[in-house]
Amino acid sequence: MTLSYDQVSAITEKYYVKKLNDNIFDSNPYLRRVKDKSLVMIDGGTSVMVELEYAINGAGGWYSGADTLDTSDTEIITAADYTLKQIYENISIKRSDELKNSGDAQKLSLVKSKIKNAEKSMQDRLGTGVYSDGTVAKSIVGLRDFCAVDQTVGGISQSTYSWWQSNLDSSTTVTSMSALQTQFEAATVDNQAPTVGLTTRAILGYYYSLLQPQQRFTDSDTARGGFSSLMFNGVPIIADSHCPSSHLFFVNEDVVKLYAHKDEWMRFRPFQEPDDQNVRTAKIFSMCAFTSGNNRLLACLSALAS
Numbered sequence: 001m002t003l004s005y006d007q008v009s010a011i012t013e014k015y016y017v018k019k020l021n022d023n024i025f026d027s028n029p030y031l032r033r034v035k036d037k038s039l040v041m042i043d044g045g046t047s048v049m050v051e052l053e054y055a056i057n058g059a060g061g062w063y064s065g066a067d068t069l070d071t072s073d074t075e076i077i078t079a080a081d082y083t084l085k086q087i088y089e090n091i092s093i094k095r096s097d098e099l100k101n102s103g104d105a106q107k108l109s110l111v112k113s114k115i116k117n118a119e120k121s122m123q124d125r126l127g128t129g130v131y132s133d134g135t136v137a138k139s140i141v142g143l144r145d146f147c148a149v150d151q152t153v154g155g156i157s158q159s160t161y162s163w164w165q166s167n168l169d170s171s172t173t174v175t176s177m178s179a180l181q182t183q184f185e186a187a188t189v190d191n192q193a194p195t196v197g198l199t200t201r202a203i204l205g206y207y208y209s210l211l212q213p214q215q216r217f218t219d220s221d222t223a224r225g226g227f228s229s230l231m232f233n234g235v236p237i238i239a240d241s242h243c244p245s246s247h248l249f250f251v252n253e254d255v256v257k258l259y260a261h262k263d264e265w266m267r268f269r270p271f272q273e274p275d276d277q278n279v280r281t282a283k284i285f286s287m288c289a290f291t292s293g294n295n296r297l298l299a300c301l302s303a304l305a306s
Helices: 005-025 029-038 095-100 104-129 177-186 201-210 220-224
Strands: 039-042 047-053 077-083 085-094 167-169 196-199 229-232 235-239 248-251 256-272 279-292 299-301
Touching: 005 104, 005 256, 005 279, 029 039, 029 104, 029 196, 029 235, 029 256, 047 279, 077 279, 085 095, 085 104, 085 256, 095 104, 095 279, 104 279, 167 177, 177 248, 177 299, 196 201, 201 229, 201 235
Parallel strands: 039 256, 167 299, 196 235
Antiparallel strands: 047 077, 085 279, 196 248, 229 235, 248 299, 256 279
16 A cells, blocks of 8 residues: 555654754764753743843942942842754655655655765754854854954843953964963853853864873763864863854853754654645754853864864
8 A cells, every 4th residue: 555645744853853953962062962961841921031141240249337238239149041943854855756766665765865964964054053153143142243343142132231241362373272272261250150062073183193192082971972072171172064064163052052942853844745736845944042051161272273
């Protein structure tokens, strides 16, 4: 019995798309860490409001006896507003291809191939998105936007409010232990320090050459995911193919989060046939926001030649 497309949709969603979530996140090292450490599912809202504490309380201090105490209200809290962004991947099967690949097994094989292509495409879009600089209006904002000093991030101007700026080094061109240490320390406040470094394969290779053989420690969590890393100040530095050239980021994963809508995360819309084309199409939809709650705890070197 030939499978109908209602049955194909059901099989596709049950056996292929249900795996898409893990396959997307396991596709590159930073997205895998996001799944394990920074993914938050939400159930509604037009945007994600991240509360920011940007000043200390001004009404307080040492006093003696019957001194008059300051009872004024101090503005210490605001919020960054991150709009939820939408992403989709299309799966189209032309009637001519369907006829050429007739039979139950062939049809499912064709669908599987199309799903795999959509999976790789979404991996690439999300992997690029988490490093974006905010110039693509419909995309999530990413690390290059957070790790800046003159952008508007979450509706707040870094130029106007210095406390919202990151630690950006756009002049250092040579990878060195001292340059990395300077940026790592700049993004460290008390016991809050970066938890991961992200860079290109070329820069990680140069960093490897700087280390003594007995210092070439790796991170076991990263290795279990099939990715390699080297340690710096006790945190892994990982090569990510989506990291832009010349960049090395120090990220605090306690303040950088990916918020995804639970009802629009890898949602599969079954195959349909449009009136004006001899094709059948299905789509996969997601809605999410990538956010930073404290840019001061992030650092970046953006001009490394090696």
